[in-house]
Amino acid sequence: MRACLPMSPKQHRGEVTSDLLLDAALRVYADAGEQGLTVSAVTRASGVSLGSLYHHFGSIDGLVNALLTRWLGRLLGELADAVGDSRDARTGVRALVRAYLGFVQAHPDVSRLLHSSRADQVGMEQGRELRDVQEARMPPLTSWVLRHVERGEIAPLSPALLESLLLGPVVGVSRRWLTLGDVDLDEAARILPERIWRSISADGA
Missing domain, CATH: 1.10.10 (Arc Repressor Mutant, subunit A)
Structure with a gap:
């Protein structure tokens, strides 16, 4: 080395x-x-x-792109660490949800930026670097999902659909908390894992 x-x-x-x-x-x-x-x-x-x-x-867009890249990498790294320590798929889903919501609570300003229309705009206009970061960080998550698909714990759906089912509800709740503040993230951390698990588990239970 x-x-x-x-x-x-x-x-x-x-x-x-x-x-x-x-x-x-x-x-x-x-x-x-x-x-x-x-x-x-x-x-x-x-x-x-x-x-x-x-x-x-x-440019200012280049600066914002770099800021998004930095914090997106940290968020995805924390999610990968969370599922990496889980003993099975069900506990991994719980760990992922809690890690995501915990990140949002710990870093509200960063999370507001990551979930903002500005982030969407920069992602569309200058998204290559952001995609590179996401792809570099996603393999641990993707490998974890595929491993549990092979074990028969997670339904054999497409990776894109599984990612949407896993993260979509968490992203939606986070956006609502950041913009409206009318949702309890602690309650979401208790309820969402089982709801998400039912949507991706191989036996639907």
């Missing part, structure tokens, strides 16, 4: 600058919403020059 080479001072400065811009973009979004997420607002909040923002990210 090749040893990781230490970063040069220039590389380190570049990483620090990128982190400053990403953290500032999230703060601006939390304080001012989608309409307030502008180049000028981010440069003011970060103390980083306009030229540096364009150098590192190309």
Whole structure:
């Protein structure tokens, strides 16, 4: 295995600058919403020059894309860890639902961005990098699902349909909590796992 080479001072400065811009973009979004997420607002909040923002990210959309990529990767990583520790498919579904809703509760501003129309727009216009992150992170989840399909625990449906049945209700509840606040996520964490399990289990029970 090749040893990781230490970063040069220039590389380190570049990483620090990128982190400053990403953290500032999230703060601006939390304080001012989608309409307030502008180049000028981010440069003011970060103390980083306009030229540096364009150098590192190309545009405000590039910055938002990078922010989404960073946090989507973290979310998918937590979901993969959750199901990886499960002893069977049913407990894995419970762990996945609770991990997703726990992430939303722990990171409401990030989650609001991940579930926003801005994220949908960026995903459509500049979605390759986001898809690459998702595809890189999904194999542990996909392998977990396929393993339990082979064991006869999960119904042999298409991967896309299984993903929709697994995550669709959780995403819907999360969006509602983030936008309307009229749903109890703790209650959802208790109820959704069994409802989702019935929709994907091989015997429907």
